[in-house]
Amino acid sequence: MDQTLIFWTILGMAVVTYIPRLLPTLFLSGKTLHPFLTAWLRLVPPAVLAAMLVPSLLIREDVVTLGFDNLFFWAALIAFPVAWKFKSLSATVVTGMGLVALGRYLGL
Amino acid sequence: MAPNRFCFKGAKRALPIVLGYVPIGFAYGVLAGKNGISEINTLLMSLVVFAGSAQFIAVGLFASGTGAAAVILTTFVVNLRHLLMAAALAPYLSGWKRRHLAFFSFQLTDESFALHSLKATELWERQAEALSLNITGQFSWVMGTVLGIVASGLIGDVKPLGLDYALAAMFIGLLVSQCKDKIRVITALVSGGIATALYLLGFHQFHIILATVLGASLGLGVERWIKH
Numbered sequence: 001m002d003q004t005l006i007f008w009t010i011l012g013m014a015v016v017t018y019i020p021r022l023l024p025t026l027f028l029s030g031k032t033l034h035p036f037l038t039a040w041l042r043l044v045p046p047a048v049l050a051a052m053l054v055p056s057l058l059i060r061e062d063v064v065t066l067g068f069d070n071l072f073f074w075a076a077l078i079a080f081p082v083a084w085k086f087k088s089l090s091a092t093v094v095t096g097m098g099l100v101a102l103g104r105y106l107g108l
Numbered sequence: 109m110a111p112n113r114f115c116f117k118g119a120k121r122a123l124p125i126v127l128g129y130v131p132i133g134f135a136y137g138v139l140a141g142k143n144g145i146s147e148i149n150t151l152l153m154s155l156v157v158f159a160g161s162a163q164f165i166a167v168g169l170f171a172s173g174t175g176a177a178a179v180i181l182t183t184f185v186v187n188l189r190h191l192l193m194a195a196a197l198a199p200y201l202s203g204w205k206r207r208h209l210a211f212f213s214f215q216l217t218d219e220s221f222a223l224h225s226l227k228a229t230e231l232w233e234r235q236a237e238a239l240s241l242n243i244t245g246q247f248s249w250v251m252g253t254v255l256g257i258v259a260s261g262l263i264g265d266v267k268p269l270g271l272d273y274a275l276a277a278m279f280i281g282l283l284v285s286q287c288k289d290k291i292r293v294i295t296a297l298v299s300g301g302i303a304t305a306l307y308l309l310g311f312h313q314f315h316i317i318l319a320t321v322l323g324a325s326l327g328l329g330v331e332r333w334i335k336h
Contacts (some may be wrong), residue, residue, distance in 0.1 A: 011156065013153070017158075020191035026206065041195060043295045044320060046286045048316065049296070050297070052279055079277055089125070104268055
């Protein structure tokens with residue numbers, strides 16, 4: 001692989017990642033947003049997290065798969081109550097990874 | 109409290125992120141090494157891009173021989189959600205110096221955003237704590253990456269360790285902490301459903317940003333409808 005090309009690509013990735021992170025804080029900091037916009041922005045975190053998470057749990061090779069061969073889905077069914085009960089990110093991560101590792105060890 | 113007390117408090121608040129970032133950064137370092145990305149480039153990405161899911165996606169794209177322009181565009185789309193997160197926090201950052209805002213934004217991730225948004229109304233007076241939380245987070249991400257780079261020569265496969273589940277597990281923990289009321293639960297369900305449907309329809313990069321906008325809008329619509 002051409003590492004020089006990868007190097008320049010990474011710098012490009014850094015720029016396009018930083019701009020959307022930076023512009024709102026520079027131009028909106030301390031501004032009072034319209035109450036409607038504030039109410040909407042408040043729902044962005046649950047929306048974006050679910051949008052990234054749910055497809056990765058349900059879809060295997062472009063098909064919704066809920067059988068035991070989809071370990072990610074079954075591990076999530078246990079990781080969700082663990083997250084709810086213990087309110088701990090690390091407990092959730094350790095439980096999730098442990099379950100997936102265990103499932104593979106058992107040959108599921 | 110003295111500023112160093114605030115720094116310590118920020119680092120302490122970052123602990124759950126650290127415990128998530130070290131294994132995920134490790135998984136990223138291992139996967140990058142396994143896919144033929146040099147050690148320097150693997151480390152560089154964690155230092156200058158610092159966006160977990162985008163870094164995993166980029167490793168996959170580099171491995172499949174995708175061109176530079178497509179990798180950069182994909183990164184842009186996947187990370188565009190930070191625009192919404194930065195906009196959500198911005199009103200609470202009144203009185204911050206521009207250079208501090210610039211630094212704070214650079215280290216804004218899904219995880220740090222989730223923690224900051226839990227105490228958003230106090231952000232304007234807790235600058236040292238917020239920055240220290242961010243720095244601790246990226247430091248642990250970089251350390252995880254370094255460990256992964258070292259280990260990638262020693263580990264045959266990441267799957268028996270469940271490392272490829274680290275990112276999803278972290279999203280589960282963050283999502284549950286965000287679901288403080290019924291409306292947020294509904295928003296998450298709607299957004300997750302839309303994202304899944306869009307992905308199945310072939311929107312493999314834009315599904316996240318589209319589902320976020322639609323999910324938050326529909327959630328707000330449901331909330332207004334219940335109130336009236």
